[in-house]
Amino acid sequence: MKSYNELTLAERRELYSELSAVYEEYRAKGLSLDLSRGKPNSSQLDISNGLLKVDLSSDHASEQGIDCRNYGVLDGLPEMKKLFADSMCLDPSDIIIGGNSSLQLMYDALMRAMLFGVYGSKAPWSQEDKLKWICVTPGYDRHFRITETLGFELISVNMLPTGPDMDEVERLVKDPKVKGIWCVPKYSNPTGYTYSDETVRRLASMKCAAPDFRIMWDNAYGIHDFSEDKDELADIFAISKEYGNEDRVFYFSSTSKVTFPGSGIAFMAASENNRKQISKYLGAQTIGYDKLNQLRHVRFFGTAEKMHSHMLNLGAVIKQKFDITISKLKVLSGLEIAEWTEPRGGYFISYNVMPGTAKRVYELCRSAGVTLTEVGATFPYGIDPADSNLRLAPTYPSDEDILLAMDILVLSTKLAALEKLGI
Amino acid sequence: MKSYNELTLAERRELYSELSAVYEEYRAKGLSLDLSRGKPNSSQLDISNGLLKVDLSSDHASEQGIDCRNYGVLDGLPEMKKLFADSMCLDPSDIIIGGNSSLQLMYDALMRAMLFGVYGSKAPWSQEDKLKWICVTPGYDRHFRITETLGFELISVNMLPTGPDMDEVERLVKDPKVKGIWCVPKYSNPTGYTYSDETVRRLASMKCAAPDFRIMWDNAYGIHDFSEDKDELADIFAISKEYGNEDRVFYFSSTSKVTFPGSGIAFMAASENNRKQISKYLGAQTIGYDKLNQLRHVRFFGTAEKMHSHMLNLGAVIKQKFDITISKLKVLSGLEIAEWTEPRGGYFISYNVMPGTAKRVYELCRSAGVTLTEVGATFPYGIDPADSNLRLAPTYPSDEDILLAMDILVLSTKLAALEKLGI
Numbered sequence: 001m002k003s004y005n006e007l008t009l010a011e012r013r014e015l016y017s018e019l020s021a022v023y024e025e026y027r028a029k030g031l032s033l034d035l036s037r038g039k040p041n042s043s044q045l046d047i048s049n050g051l052l053k054v055d056l057s058s059d060h061a062s063e064q065g066i067d068c069r070n071y072g073v074l075d076g077l078p079e080m081k082k083l084f085a086d087s088m089c090l091d092p093s094d095i096i097i098g099g100n101s102s103l104q105l106m107y108d109a110l111m112r113a114m115l116f117g118v119y120g121s122k123a124p125w126s127q128e129d130k131l132k133w134i135c136v137t138p139g140y141d142r143h144f145r146i147t148e149t150l151g152f153e154l155i156s157v158n159m160l161p162t163g164p165d166m167d168e169v170e171r172l173v174k175d176p177k178v179k180g181i182w183c184v185p186k187y188s189n190p191t192g193y194t195y196s197d198e199t200v201r202r203l204a205s206m207k208c209a210a211p212d213f214r215i216m217w218d219n220a221y222g223i224h225d226f227s228e229d230k231d232e233l234a235d236i237f238a239i240s241k242e243y244g245n246e247d248r249v250f251y252f253s254s255t256s257k258v259t260f261p262g263s264g265i266a267f268m269a270a271s272e273n274n275r276k277q278i279s280k281y282l283g284a285q286t287i288g289y290d291k292l293n294q295l296r297h298v299r300f301f302g303t304a305e306k307m308h309s310h311m312l313n314l315g316a317v318i319k320q321k322f323d324i325t326i327s328k329l330k331v332l333s334g335l336e337i338a339e340w341t342e343p344r345g346g347y348f349i350s351y352n353v354m355p356g357t358a359k360r361v362y363e364l365c366r367s368a369g370v371t372l373t374e375v376g377a378t379f380p381y382g383i384d385p386a387d388s389n390l391r392l393a394p395t396y397p398s399d400e401d402i403l404l405a406m407d408i409l410v411l412s413t414k415l416a417a418l419e420k421l422g423i
Numbered sequence: 424m425k426s427y428n429e430l431t432l433a434e435r436r437e438l439y440s441e442l443s444a445v446y447e448e449y450r451a452k453g454l455s456l457d458l459s460r461g462k463p464n465s466s467q468l469d470i471s472n473g474l475l476k477v478d479l480s481s482d483h484a485s486e487q488g489i490d491c492r493n494y495g496v497l498d499g500l501p502e503m504k505k506l507f508a509d510s511m512c513l514d515p516s517d518i519i520i521g522g523n524s525s526l527q528l529m530y531d532a533l534m535r536a537m538l539f540g541v542y543g544s545k546a547p548w549s550q551e552d553k554l555k556w557i558c559v560t561p562g563y564d565r566h567f568r569i570t571e572t573l574g575f576e577l578i579s580v581n582m583l584p585t586g587p588d589m590d591e592v593e594r595l596v597k598d599p600k601v602k603g604i605w606c607v608p609k610y611s612n613p614t615g616y617t618y619s620d621e622t623v624r625r626l627a628s629m630k631c632a633a634p635d636f637r638i639m640w641d642n643a644y645g646i647h648d649f650s651e652d653k654d655e656l657a658d659i660f661a662i663s664k665e666y667g668n669e670d671r672v673f674y675f676s677s678t679s680k681v682t683f684p685g686s687g688i689a690f691m692a693a694s695e696n697n698r699k700q701i702s703k704y705l706g707a708q709t710i711g712y713d714k715l716n717q718l719r720h721v722r723f724f725g726t727a728e729k730m731h732s733h734m735l736n737l738g739a740v741i742k743q744k745f746d747i748t749i750s751k752l753k754v755l756s757g758l759e760i761a762e763w764t765e766p767r768g769g770y771f772i773s774y775n776v777m778p779g780t781a782k783r784v785y786e787l788c789r790s791a792g793v794t795l796t797e798v799g800a801t802f803p804y805g806i807d808p809a810d811s812n813l814r815l816a817p818t819y820p821s822d823e824d825i826l827l828a829m830d831i832l833v834l835s836t837k838l839a840a841l842e843k844l845g846i
Contacts, residue, residue: 037494045492052480052492052715057472069468069475069683071460099522104709111534115549115573126538126549142710149707150538261494263715284572286527287565290713292475292686 003336004417016418023368023411026404031369033405038189038347038393039261047314048259051300056292068291074283076267080294084267086304088222088253089235094269096278099289102254102266106216107146109250109268112281113179113214114150119247119277121212125179134172134181136164138350138378138389140189143182143218152179154380159188163195166202176209180216186233187221190378190391191350192343194231204240204248217251221346223311224257226319230344237269246271255297257347258311265297315345321394321402325349328406337417340392349392350378351409357416358387364412370405426759427840439841446791446834449827454792456828461612461770461816462684470737471682474723479715491714497706499690503717507690509727511645511676512658517692519701522712525677525689529639530569532673532691535704536602536637537573542670542700544635548602557595557604559587561773561801561812563612566605566641575602577803582611586618589625599632603639609656610644613801613814614773615766617654627663627671640674644769646734647680649742653767660692669694678720680770681734688720738768744817744825748772751829760840763815772815773801774832780839781810787835793828 007015060068062077076097085092098105112118114126125131133152135144136159144154155172158165163185172178183203185195195203203215217236225231240246249271255264270278301307322343329351332338339352353361358375365372373391376382392409394402430438483491485500499520508515521528535541537549548554556575558567559582567577578595581588586608595601606626608618618626626638640659648654663669672694678687693701724730745766752774755761762775776784781798788795796814799805815832817825 039494042490042492045490048492049480052483053478055476055478057475060475067465067468069465069471069686071462071684100713101709101711107708111538115534115537124549126547142707145707149704260492260715262711263492263713281572284565284568285530286524288524288685290523290686290716292683293713293716 003334004421005336007421009422012418012421013423016415016423019411019414019418023364023408023415026408026411027368029369031404031408033369033401033408034371034397035392035394035402035405035409036371036373037396039396040257041396041398044314044317044395045260047310047317048300051259051296054296054299056295056299060292060295062291062295066291068295071287073291074286074288075279076289077291077294077298079298080265081267083298083301083304083307084253087307088219090237090251090269094237094251094271094275096268096270096275096282097289097294098266098268100262100264100266100293102218102220102252102256102268103142105252105266105268106143106218106250108285109216109278110146110150112278116281118212118214119273128177130177132175132178134164134169134178135380136182136188137380138190138384138391139182140184140218141377141382143216144380147182148381156380159191159193161193163188163193163199166199166206170202170206173206173208173210173213178208179210179212180214182216182218184218184220185236186219186231187224187343187346189220189346190348192341192346192348194233197234200234200236201239204236204245205243208248213248215249217249219251219253220257222253223308224315224347225311225345226315226322227312227344247273250274258307258314259297259300263293265294318347318395321399322349324399324402325392325394325406328403328410331410332413335414335417338413347393347395349394351390351392352388353390353413354417354420355386355388357413357420358384358390360416360419361390361409361412364415365408368408368412370408372409426757427844428759430844432845435841435844436846439838439846442834442837442841446787446831446838449831449834450791452792454827454831456792456824456831457794457820458815458817458825458828458832459794459796460819462819463680464819464821467737467740467818468683470733470740471723474682474719477719477722479718479722483715483718485714485718489714491718494710496714497709497711498702499712500714500717500721502721503688504690506721506724506727506730507676510730511642513660513674513692517660517674517694517698519691519693519698519705520712520717521689521691523679523685523687523689523716525641525643525675525679525691526565526569528675528689528691529566529641529673531708532639532701533569533573535701539704541635541637542696551600553600555598555601557587557592557601558803559605559611560803561613561807561814562605563607563641564800564805566639567803570605571804579803582614582616584616586616586622589622589629593625593629596629596631596633596636601631602633602635603637605639605641607641607643608659609642609654610647610766610769612643612769613771615764615769615771617656620657623657623659624662627659627668628666631671636671638672640672642674642676643680645676646731647738647770648734648768649738649745650735650767670696673697681730681737682720682723686716688717741770741818744822745772747822747825748815748817748829751826751833754833755836758837758840761836770816770818772817774813774815775811776813776836777840777843778809778811780836780843781807781813783839783842784813784832784835787838788831791831791835793831795832
């Protein structure tokens with residue numbers, strides 16, 4: 001396939017005219033398709049329907065005999081901790097089980113940091129001026145929104161196939177105003193990249209000017225492999241301990257994309273120093289989280305092995321949608337107008353169009369009935385400086401809808417590139 | 424019965440000797456009884472077991488067709504709002520449904536106030552110095568703990584049978600540093616008193632120097648009547664609107680003591696101005712709460728009428744325990760060494776022993792195997808200045824255990840009073 005850069009003006013004009021005709025045909029169909037929603041569709045949710053059949057009415061006791069219908073147990077059922085620990089290679093004693101949302105646990109952790117500080121803080125963060133936070137881009141908009149809401153200056157660092165650009169991260173953390181970094185270390189949202197062992201080691205060992213620097217380690221897709229051909233993530237707790245930096249890590253995950261979004265179980269894992277400091281405030285915040293839902297999850301899964309099989313069943317369904325999406329993108333190979341990632345797990349594909357054309361691609365798609373995640377959503381303050389990145393979320397639409405939507409996306413990508421090159 | 428104040432020294436000595444002998448007999452039994460835990464026992468929980476049988480596996484759609492297994496709906500299912508609104512005489516549009524804990528919603532509301540202010544604030548509260556908070560005493564320790572943790576100076580105001588001493592409250596709110604008040608307006612913890620209509624009107628209409636003063640209206644026992652012979656609480660939203668003060672009220676409740684503590688549904692109700700300000704931050708905090716548990720509750724109850732019947736069933740069980748407790752206290756009538764409340768709903772009985780003897784009563788009970796709520800727990804900073812108040816929680820123990828524990832409590836009350844009077 002000939003690169004668009006090698007086309008003459010006449011060739012570009014001819015091609016643009018041809019593609020426009022096809023585009024108009026699609027547009028005339030009055031479609032309504034959506035590639036923006038990072039949520040499961042009902043066939044994926046059905047895989048967890050057994051969870052809704054778990055009948056706890058006659059047996060609602062934990063292994064230790066705790067009546068899960070009643071008050072008590074602030075930090076979660078031991079068997080729930082064990083299930084998470086076994087499936088994510090963590091120490092159960094490091095785990096605090098939360099409610100239905102890991103995002104809320106992250107928000108809570110940073111609200112506490114603002115008002116009370118974290119372990120190692122000299123003062124509550126809200127008493128320090130002009131704090132900064134590292135955002136790996138493209139990244140997760142809801143992470144950025146929390147730190148933006150809390151008044152941090154958001155500093156972008158590029159995501160590479162190995163994880164954040166660590167040269168840049170190591171340079172930035174020499175500034176004591178830089179208090180932390182958002183990380184989705186495995187099948188990162190939206191690139192699908194997994195941090196390399198070297199990246200994890202550099203994050204765990206780097207010298208931070210802020211004594212209370214925190215890595216917000218959102219391992220949201222830690223067990224979301226499409227198959228046994230999967231990425232491996234290094235154990236940040238083990239490595240950070242080698243350097244005496246285990247207090248640096250706030251680890252989060254949940255079953256939101258394992259069972260049901262909004263009705264799953266979230267957790268936080270942290271060092272003993274961190275847990276002691278957190279427990280003090282957690283005890284003021286709540287009497288406890290939903291133990292019946294913990295028990296429901298424990299009864300449904302039984303063991304980490306069964307949870308693993310469940311994830312492979314789910315992964316097979318999602319992989320098919322990713323395969324369809326990527327097969328459509330492949331027609332762009334060699335044109336030098338787009339790049340994309342091909343993750344082995346997670347929820348998203350990162351799609352980079354010719355710089356300066358992402359907004360135009362978004363508009364063309366929208367005009368033809370295809371909703372994409374808004375351009376800039378994957379960047380701090382909603383601004384993609386290169387106007388290039390689009391996040392593709394193929395889990396929710398039907399296979400047929402993905403095929404149609406991708407045809408329109410590919411067409412729009414070509415049209416926008418030709419417009420940029422000149423027609 | 425002759426008042427202890429009228430006894431001669433000789434009479435007191437003789438009585439003390441007699442009672443001590445009985446006390447020692449109880450002590451020798453090596454009992455282990457607990458009147459401290461404000462939680463339901465399993466027979467009360469069993470009344471809600473139908474909730475655990477609700478099978479959502481084949482029908483998980485809300486009335487509007489929302490798949491409750493998936494993301495979406497930040498502020499709760501409309502039918503859950505309607506159920507709460509119908510049962511507590513609220514406007515469904517004022518309601519934000521939360522997670523499993525109203526305490527957490529209160530904590531969240533005040534954390535937001537500290538970092539971002541509330542509607543009407545000139546600045547985040549954490550930027551103001553030496554803020555104060557009114558605590559009605561005796562009251563709920565976990566309320567006090569939240570504002571203590573946030574650094575407020577806690578100011579005690581006496582609880583009267585009509586609610587807080589409003590003369591004192593109206594005097595205090597002339598200080599702009601006083602930012603709010605904790606209220607449990609119906610069957611208050613621990614007195615069981617319900618605020619009179621006049622008290623509600625004075626709270627709704629009083630002139631507060633702080634423009635962003637907040638009433639934390641924790642209507643935890645709003646529907647927790649023992650029978651149709653019940654207390655009525657005035658509608659604070661309606662009354663505060665008469666005075667243009669509807670932004671003053673943050674209203675909270677939950678099903679923690681309706682269905683299952685820790686696995687129920689909590690909500691907050693507030694004015695439009697407040698909801699707009701809150702929603703901005705709520706959207707940063709979470710993608711949404713557990714809609715499946717909302718749906719489970721809606722399916723279990725169906726209507727507010729059925730919820731009402733459910734509460735009367737529960738109330739009958741609890742009333743029996745209250746009746747047993749109070750019948751035992753009645754032997755103290757006329758002795759002028761103790762007073763107690765006789766609530767028509769809620770969860771607690773407030774028990775005042777002779778001033779200066781509560782700690783001694785607590786110790787005597789503990790020594791004989793009866794655990795009471797710690798003296799001072801119902802006061803800010805855990806200090807009861809009169810050393811007089813004890814909170815009795817009769818819901819958890821069996822009827823037999825209550826009878827035994829109350830015998831010991833009555834004995835301990837008498838012994839401590841005699842010691843105080845001199846023996």
